[in-house]
Amino acid sequence: MIRVVLAPFLVALLLLVPGPAWAAELQVSQVSLEPCPAEDVGAQPELRRPSGASCYALRGTVLNPGRKPVVDTDVFALIVDSSGEPVLQNRTRVGSIGDVPPGSSSFALRLSVPAGTPGPLSFRSVKARGFSAPVRTRAGIDDELLPLEQALADE
Template sequence: MAPAAPAWALDLAVSEVRLEPCPADDPGAQPELKRPSGARCYALRGTVSNPRSQPVIDADLFAVISDRSGEPVLQNRTRVGSLGDVPPGNSSFALRLAVPAGTPGPLRVSHAKARGFNAPVRVRAGSGDELLPLEQALLDPG
């Protein structure tokens, strides 16, 4: 069996990025007193653009999230989550983030970018399993 071709990293543009509290009926938006982690749920939403004619595989989203004073909210971490596969064109995304309770707002998102590959680099999910049910609910708030 021939070895697999190497996967090349590809950068994708990210736009319309916004960070907002999770909807009140979202399972991640439980009242703080019921959450042992002392965190608040936020939804990071935006659009990712794939200019290629083929999907970008296993894409991750990177960003710096800062509090009111400009301090990073996610210490030593710029990868904020996985976007999975990104089809050609523009695609909406939504990721759930846990932000430490008491973080002074408003929160600001900067340096958002996505990076994926031209071939799989992770174990593949089954058909229809690309998004977790909670992530799918964030994309379809209706």
Template sequence: MPLRLLVSSLRSLLAGLALIALLLSGPGVAPVFAANLSVRDVSLDPCPTGDIGAQPQLRRPSGASCFVLRGTVSNPGRKPVVDTDVFAQILDASGEPVLQNRSRVGSIGDVPPGDSSFALRLAVPAGTPGPFTFSNVKARGFSAPVRTRVGEFDDLLPLEQAVADEVQ
């Protein structure tokens, strides 16, 4: 019985210390909340032939084919959602997953309030039978940065840069 009392007292003490540490961390530390965003008007098309990612000289059975996942993400809030990732289940003609063991298809960065267009380049294994279908397309971001920040557009590839330029 005394051991249970000791363990209970120790748990209470640790919980109290954790609460004090949280309160003393100051107002500069804001909690980071995840935000689920809706995605619509999704399409999956081959990359334009002029796109660097298309790499026509590398098209062979052992390589990969370039595709672009485009859509519109909707942020219903009044503040931007940052470090946003897009998730989708993409299936080939036989119903097998195109991207093995993952549903995250890429990052679209910050999403301002309202509707925003996005485009993500995907490498699909060559020889994967089309047409492709997709489901469970969604986006998830945060109320504050969770990744190291870079300069504006520094982390965008040419395809994503073109989409960002169209939006502005």
């Protein structure tokens, strides 16, 4: 008797509780890796570089073929030096590009590469993966964008 009474209640509860966010693989194309522009605050001149790192910008286009935005999107890539050794040790996630609306969108990520890394640098296996619902704390309206992000927002 109790099962008969609880069954409709449990079904209703399952329909009301949202399911987990699904992950979406997005297509990445037109990828380039180049030193950050000199005017970018991350591109510190050689004499002012206390951290021993060089700034590079990974740019490209990401395609969301769906009809809904993909949120909290991360970009993954293997960045290698001239000898084929990984530049970012034990890490393929190179950054987050936030929300990707349906269609094609440009992105740019700033990468800090250890100074003295033998160039030229190259990349392999560039991918983007996001979710159907937020999985991170959302940035506020008053949060400032970095110059690299602002340049993309102004396009």
